[in-house]
Amino acid sequence: MVPIARRNLFHDKVKLATALLGVVFSVVLVTCLGGLYVSSSRNATGVIDNAGADIWIAARGTRSVDMGEPISKRRLYQALATPGVLWAEPLLVQFSQWRLPDGRQEITQIVGVEPNTRLNLPWGMAAGRRDSIRFDDGVIIDERERGRFGGGGRWLEIGDRVEIFNSRARIAGFSQGVGTFTTIPYVFMTTRQALRCTLLDDEWTKFILVKAAPGVRPDELRQRLVSRLPDVDVLTTAEFSRLSRNYWLFGTGVGMGIIFAASLGLVVGSVIVSQTIYASTLDRMGEYGTLKALGMSNPRLGWIVLRQALLIGLMGYGIGAAVALGLSERMPQWRLPVEIPPWLYGGMLVVTMVTCAASSVTSVAKVFRLPPAAVFRS
Amino acid sequence: MQQITETKCRCPDAIVLQIRGVTKSFGSSTQPVHVLHGLDLDIHAGRLTLVMGPSGSGKTTLLMILGLLLRPTRGTVHIGGRDVTGCLESELPAIRRRQVSFVFQAFNLLSALTAAENVQVALELQGVRGRQAASRAVELLDRVGLGHRTGHRPAELSGGEKQRVGVARALASPARVILADEPTGNLDGRTSQQVADLLRHLAHEERRAVVMVTHDPRLELLADRLIRMEDGRIVEDGEVKA
Numbered sequence: 001m002v003p004i005a006r007r008n009l010f011h012d013k014v015k016l017a018t019a020l021l022g023v024v025f026s027v028v029l030v031t032c033l034g035g036l037y038v039s040s041s042r043n044a045t046g047v048i049d050n051a052g053a054d055i056w057i058a059a060r061g062t063r064s065v066d067m068g069e070p071i072s073k074r075r076l077y078q079a080l081a082t083p084g085v086l087w088a089e090p091l092l093v094q095f096s097q098w099r100l101p102d103g104r105q106e107i108t109q110i111v112g113v114e115p116n117t118r119l120n121l122p123w124g125m126a127a128g129r130r131d132s133i134r135f136d137d138g139v140i141i142d143e144r145e146r147g148r149f150g151g152g153g154r155w156l157e158i159g160d161r162v163e164i165f166n167s168r169a170r171i172a173g174f175s176q177g178v179g180t181f182t183t184i185p186y187v188f189m190t191t192r193q194a195l196r197c198t199l200l201d202d203e204w205t206k207f208i209l210v211k212a213a214p215g216v217r218p219d220e221l222r223q224r225l226v227s228r229l230p231d232v233d234v235l236t237t238a239e240f241s242r243l244s245r246n247y248w249l250f251g252t253g254v255g256m257g258i259i260f261a262a263s264l265g266l267v268v269g270s271v272i273v274s275q276t277i278y279a280s281t282l283d284r285m286g287e288y289g290t291l292k293a294l295g296m297s298n299p300r301l302g303w304i305v306l307r308q309a310l311l312i313g314l315m316g317y318g319i320g321a322a323v324a325l326g327l328s329e330r331m332p333q334w335r336l337p338v339e340i341p342p343w344l345y346g347g348m349l350v351v352t353m354v355t356c357a358a359s360s361v362t363s364v365a366k367v368f369r370l371p372p373a374a375v376f377r378s
Numbered sequence: 379m380q381q382i383t384e385t386k387c388r389c390p391d392a393i394v395l396q397i398r399g400v401t402k403s404f405g406s407s408t409q410p411v412h413v414l415h416g417l418d419l420d421i422h423a424g425r426l427t428l429v430m431g432p433s434g435s436g437k438t439t440l441l442m443i444l445g446l447l448l449r450p451t452r453g454t455v456h457i458g459g460r461d462v463t464g465c466l467e468s469e470l471p472a473i474r475r476r477q478v479s480f481v482f483q484a485f486n487l488l489s490a491l492t493a494a495e496n497v498q499v500a501l502e503l504q505g506v507r508g509r510q511a512a513s514r515a516v517e518l519l520d521r522v523g524l525g526h527r528t529g530h531r532p533a534e535l536s537g538g539e540k541q542r543v544g545v546a547r548a549l550a551s552p553a554r555v556i557l558a559d560e561p562t563g564n565l566d567g568r569t570s571q572q573v574a575d576l577l578r579h580l581a582h583e584e585r586r587a588v589v590m591v592t593h594d595p596r597l598e599l600l601a602d603r604l605i606r607m608e609d610g611r612i613v614e615d616g617e618v619k620a
Contacts, residue, residue, distance in 0.1 A: 002491060007490040007491055011490035287486070290482070290488070291488075293447055294500055294547075295472065295551075297471045298471075376442060376482070
C-alpha cells in the first residue's frame with residue numbers, strides 16, 4: 001500500500017516539526033510532572049510505608065508524619081499492654097537545624113528510633129550499616145545530601161563529625177533514595193540522640209508504631225487500641241499513608257498544582273497537534289476530494305488523517321520520552337525529585353496516542369463531510 | 379473541415395452510460411436555480427465525446443452527474459446497465475471505483491506522492507496490491523510516455539506530464555467511462571493536442587467512452603461526437619465528420 005499518511009506528513013516538514021514540537025513539549029512536561037507527582041507522593045509517605053509497622057498512634061488531628069505533635073510515652077506502655085500487639089516502639093520525627101562548617105544552617109528532619117529498633121528505617125542504604133547509629137552518636141543522611149551538607153564544596157564522608165542543634169554527631173552511613181516531600185532531608189539517629197537535637201524531653205515522643213501479633217488483623221487491633229487510647233489518633237499504616245499523601249498533595253495544593261500544570265501541558269500539546277493536523281487537512285482537501293471521486297471510502301480517508309495524527313504522536317512520544325528520561329536522571333542534581341516508573345512511560349504513550357487521535361477528530365469529520373463533487377471546484 | 383451531423387448519435391457501440399430526464403436545481407425550494415433542464419443522453423463505448431458550451435451552461439454539472447458525484451434533482455442515471463439513481467450514498471464510492479474514472483483540469487495529483495505512487499493509489503483502490511500494483515503503475519506510465527518520470531513528484535513535472543500521469547491514473551481503473559473536465563485547460567497548444575490525442579486513442583483502442591468537457595475549439599477535430607450546451611440544455615448533439 002502506498003503510505004499516503006506518512007508521505008503527507010513528511011512532505012511538509014515545517015508542519016511536521018511544529019506538530020512534533022507540540023507533542024514533545026507535552027510529553028516532556030506531563031511525564032516529568034507525573035514523575036514529580038509519583039516521587040512526591042512516595043516521599044510524602046516513605047517513612048510510613050517502609051517502617052514496617054501495622055498501626056500508627058499519633059496526636060489528635062495529625063495529618064502527616066512530618067507534622068506530628070508530641071504525645072506522652074505512657075501511650076507506648078498502654079499500647080504494649082493491649083492484647084494482639086507483637087511489639088510497639090516510639091518514633092520521633094522533628095524538624096531541627098544542621099550547622100554547616102561555614103556557620104550557615106540547614107533545616108533537617110530528625111527521625112529518632114530506638115537503638116535496637118525493629119523498624120525498617122532508613123529503608124535503603126548506600127553506605128554503612130543501618131544499626132551503626134547505635135554507636136557513638138551516629139547519624140545517617142541520604143547520599144544525595146553529601147555535597148550540600150559537607151559545606152564548602154566538600155562531600156560528607158562516613159566518620160565526619162557534624163553539629164545538629166548544638167549537639168555533636170558523627171556520620172555513620174548514607175541512605176539511598178530516602179527523601180521527604182519537602183526535600184528537607186531526613187537524618188536518622190537514636191531517640192536519645194534525637195532528643196538532644198530537638199527541644200523535646202524524654203517523656204514525649206511523636207508517634208508510637210505498633211506491630212500486630214501473627215493472626216491479628218491490623219483493623220481489628222486498631223479497634224482495640226482505639227478503645228484503650230481514646231485521646232489519640234490510631235490509624236492503620238494504609239490509613240495514615242493515605243492521610244499523609246492527601247495532606248501534602250492536596251491539602252497544600254502542591255498536588256493540584258502539578259495536576260493542573262500537567263493538564264495544561266496536555267491541552268497545549270493537543271491544541272498544537274489539532275491545529276497542525278487541521279491546517280494540513282485543509283491544505284490537502286482537494287487531494288482528499290480527488291480520492292473520494294476516485295472511489296475511496298470515508299473510513300479509509302479518515303484512517304489516512306487519523307494515521308497522520310498517530311504517527312505524529314508516536315514520533316513525538318519517542319523523542320519526548322527520551323528527553324524526559326534524560327531530564328529525570330539530571331533532575332535530582334537540581335533537587336527536583338523526579339522518578340518516572342515504567343508504567344508512567346506506558347501510560348503516557350497511551351495518553352499521547354489517545355490525545356493525538358482525539359485531536360484529529362475535527363479533521364476527520366471535515367474529510368467525511370467533504371462532498372466528492374468538490375473535486376471539480378478545487 | 380469538420381462537419382457535425384445534426385442527429386442524435388446512432389453508434390453501434392454499447393451504451394455504457396445513459397441519463398433520462400435529468401434536471402438539476404440548486405438553492406432553496408422557493409427560489410431554485412435550474413442548472414440542467416431534462417437532459418437525455420446516451421454515452422457509447424469507443425467514442426470520444428466532446429461537451430462544449432459557454433461558461434454556466436451546465437457542462438461541469440452534467441459531468442458531475444455522469445460521474446455519480448452529484449445526484450440529479452429529477453431523472454435517472456444508468457451506468458453499466460444499472461439504474462444508480464436511487465443508490466445509497468455509501469454505495470456510490472464502490473460504483474464509482476468500478477464504473478467511472480476522471481481526468482481533471484488541475485491534474486489533482488497527490489503532491490506528496492511520486493508519479494508512480496499516484497497511479498498505484500488508483501490501482502490499490504481497485505484491489506491491486508503490493509509489487510503487482512507498483513509494476514502495473516510503471517506500465518501505465520510507460521503507456522502514456524512517462525516511463526522515465528515514475529519517481530518524480532508532481533512539483534517536478536511539467537503541466538503536460540502531470541496530465542499524462544492523470545490519464546495513467548484514469549487507466550488504472552477498469553471503468554469503461556472516462557470523464558475529463560477541461561483536461562487541456564492548463565496546457566499549452568502542443569501539449570493540449572498530445573493529451574487530447576491520448577484520450578482519443580484510449581477511446582478507440584481500448585473501447586472506453588471518453589466524455590471531455592472543453593472550451594477549446596481546436597479539439598473538435600479529434601472528437602467523434604460533439605454536444606453543445608446552452609442554459610442547461612443540449613442545443614446540438616451529433617457525430618463529427620472530418
